[in-house]
Amino acid sequence: MVKELIENALDAGARRIEIATAGGGKNLIRVSDDGCGIPAGELPLAIRRHCTSKLGGGLEAIDTLGFRGEALPSIGSVARLSLKSRATGAAEAHEIAVDGGRPDGPRPTALSKGTLIEVRDLFHAVPARLKFLKSDRAEGAAITEIVRRIAIAFPEVRFELAGPDRSRTVFEAVPRADRLHRIDAVIGAEFGDNAIAIDAEREAVRLAGFAGLPTFNRGNGLAQFFYVNGRPVRDKMLLSALRGAYADVLAKDRHPIAVLFLSLDPALVDVNVHPAKADVRFRDPGLVRGLIVGAIRQAFAEAGLRSSTANAAGLMARFRPDGSVPAAPGSRRFEGFAPGGFAAPRQAAYDVGASPFHPLNGAGDAATLEHGDAEPAFGQDHANAPLQPPGAGTDSGTGKRDHPLGAAKAQFHGNFIVAETEDGIVIVDQHAAHERLVYEALKTALHGRPLPAQLLLIPEIVDLPEDDADRLAENAATFAQLGLGIERFGPGAVAVRETPSILGRVDCQRLIRDLADELAEFGTADTIRSRIDHVAATIACHGSVRSGRNLKPDEMNALLRDMETTPGSGQCNHGRPTYIELKLADIEKMFGRR
Known part of the structure; x- marks a missing residue:
């Protein structure tokens, strides 16, 4: 109801809309605006079903929020509705009332401009509907959510929402070019x-x-x-x-x-x-x-490389005045940096020779990956080597601080790299970061060319409704690029002749039915690509540099430089951040220097 009334005000060209509620909207909803208003002669039409003034361009060019002419008569049939309006240029305002579907008016009333609508005693004549409404608090929250969503779309309009406790939510008008200010005010x-x-x-x-x-x-x-x-x-x-x-x-x-x-x-x-x-x-x-x-x-x-400011804020919040930091339990699930957040599990030192998936060199090379002769990104294993002093590597000097991730200065607990930037420090999770680099390299290699396919000895026949079979056949060329070879097999079936090699054994019946359902619902088929990406993510996780492995300064800086040039390197394949940046000003505040 609030949504429909606000949309009517916006269609009238309002630049100021005020909403007041009581009892979660059950007792009162009042919406006033400064729009163009409704002429007195059209007020009886405004409360009649299917009467609207918003279809001047026809049904093929609907450029208004409302157009069906159902909101006001529907509200008037289940509540006490009062509609006051003064059209632009009119000498006086007029009012019409509706109670249980029975109109009364129009008659002259007092109103400076625009339209004011009051809805009282919602569902007073339909108690069966009234008892299924939620609590006042829940209904009030739903009204607030409606106002917030509409306010984002119309930043040049001022919205004011008043509740029964005299609290007010105000979204001041801003130019459309400054839409982000309105979004920040809402979100x-x-x-x-x-x-x-x-x-x-x-x-x-x-x-x-x-x-x-x-x-x-x-x-x-x-x-x-x-x-x-x-x-x-x-x-x-x-x-x-x-x-x-x-x-x-x-x-x-x-x-x-x-x-x-x-x-x-x-x-x-x-x-x-x-x-x-x-x-x-x-x-x-x-x-x-x-x-x-x-x-x-x-x-x-x-x-490029960007990290959420919430990560740094959460990390700062965990520091205590006495220097103590609450211990996080051994959960592998990332829930932000509040107490009880992610704690990296302890793992054995990474052994390049024992791993079937050698880390890629830098951002990766499709040809190198294809021929299986990639060199490890970080040279030999240094799990037992002592940590070299800062500045020992060629890239770790102060001259490299102008990079976005700065110059590596130290590694602690065998998993985290500390780098110095021009205006702060960066802490990098080496395993998460390298996992992302390997994953992006694999995706580049896999999706840059048609994927290898495994020919089935006996084609598998999948029975489907004819419509689903038609949709699958229309997308057969796309599936072939991903290594899935299908063709029609009669009016209501498809034959699967090839499957992507990287997926190994495939449940063809389930895969084809999932693809058919996705095409019917969304018109696209991302199931195969998502499965292939999942395999690549698994390989990247096992083939990346492990937690607990000590790195030389040159290796640490090489990792930082690769992160700066790899898309999506701000988070790992599981959605966890790969690095956190702390500004020097924030660090100085912790020590009372500011």
């Missing part, structure tokens, strides 16, 4: 420092907004905001595309933070799928999904 001030701007276009579909760094994440998906032509939506295809963009840089139980705006021809999207208009249907869902995934991944690659 949190730290978002802007941990987000990357997105601006991409493909075939007249434009994607803009901000995507949070992979290491800046949350335990739920409530901080994911999608807008299609300015309309807030919670579409499962868009949410799936966002998960796909973060697939190999985020832990499975963590969720990214993002605010993304899609702009396209209204004729290419159907917004009338659900009464709440939260779901949409695109004429070409594959194009939209590909744009979201590709734009976010490209933005991360072009942004």
